[in-house]
Ligand SMILES: Nc1ncnc2c1ncn2[C@@H]1O[C@H](COP(=O)(O)OP(=O)(O)OP(=O)(O)O)[C@@H](O)[C@H]1O
């Protein structure tokens with residue numbers, strides 16, 4: 061893995077980039093990359109100067125500080141860093157589940173941060189799958205019904221068959237009619253994974269998707285995510301503590317105390 065300091069990396073946009081006027085290809089972030097050039101089809105996800113502040117009893121807390129990154133269509137990216145570094149916060153902002161205090165996010169050529177909540181939900185429904193660290197399954201729905209839900213929202217055909225297939229791919233074909241309370245932690249996680257990829261999203265976010273799984277199941281699920289990337293060109297943004305999984309990704313973004321401290325590019329091969 062080649063380590064590149066964030067200040068040297070082409071993806072970490074310098075703060076004066078937005079005011080410059082010279083056109084430069086977005087594949088190489090140049091100091092003078094203008095904001096209007098940030099929507100090349102090549103980039104599926106772009107974040108510019110994301111900051112998230114929250115108010116706590118101790119006063120104002122900056123949990124994400126001036127984070128800029130971009131991910132190309134079809135790439136895999138890992139977000140790594142210690143507990144509390146801001147990984148889940150960053151993912152929620154990138155997926156439009158939460159709003160930054162300042163900064164912008166683009167999905168393709170649509171600025172997510174310019175949309176209201178309904179607009180973001182519509183865009184997510186079309187393009188984004190999200191595997192939450194804490195699953196977020198609906199307790200009153202069975203495994204199958206949880207996976208069916210996003211398909212019903214997007215009005216696709218043969219949804220029951222697709223939902224069954226997705227649950228079979230995560231090894232839960234014998235748990236279709238179980239409610240979340242009747243599933244183990246790892247099984248719940250696998251339902252959440254099936255629900256996230258069943259719509260074949262262009263962009264799939266996964267927040268520690270194998271955190272609750274034993275090694276063997278975890279490896280199988282990780283392989284499945286990389287298979288989705290390889291077969292369907294699903295762009296994958298993954299929070300993980302696993303070095304092996306991060307090493308499989310094209311890019312690694314390292315957060316520390318809310319700051320992007322390293323941006324790494326792995327060689328394109330070997331892929332597993
Ligand atoms: N709504 C909030 N109000 C106050 N503090 C918050 C809020 N959301 C997150 N934080 C704090 O921001 C920091 C980053 O949280 P986040 O969940 O993004 O960390 P993380 O890197 O995903 O950690 P982990 O690896 O443990 O999941 C933490 O210290 C957390 O306590």
Ligand SMILES: [Mg+2]
Nearest residue numbers: 147148193267
């Ligand atoms: Mg987290």
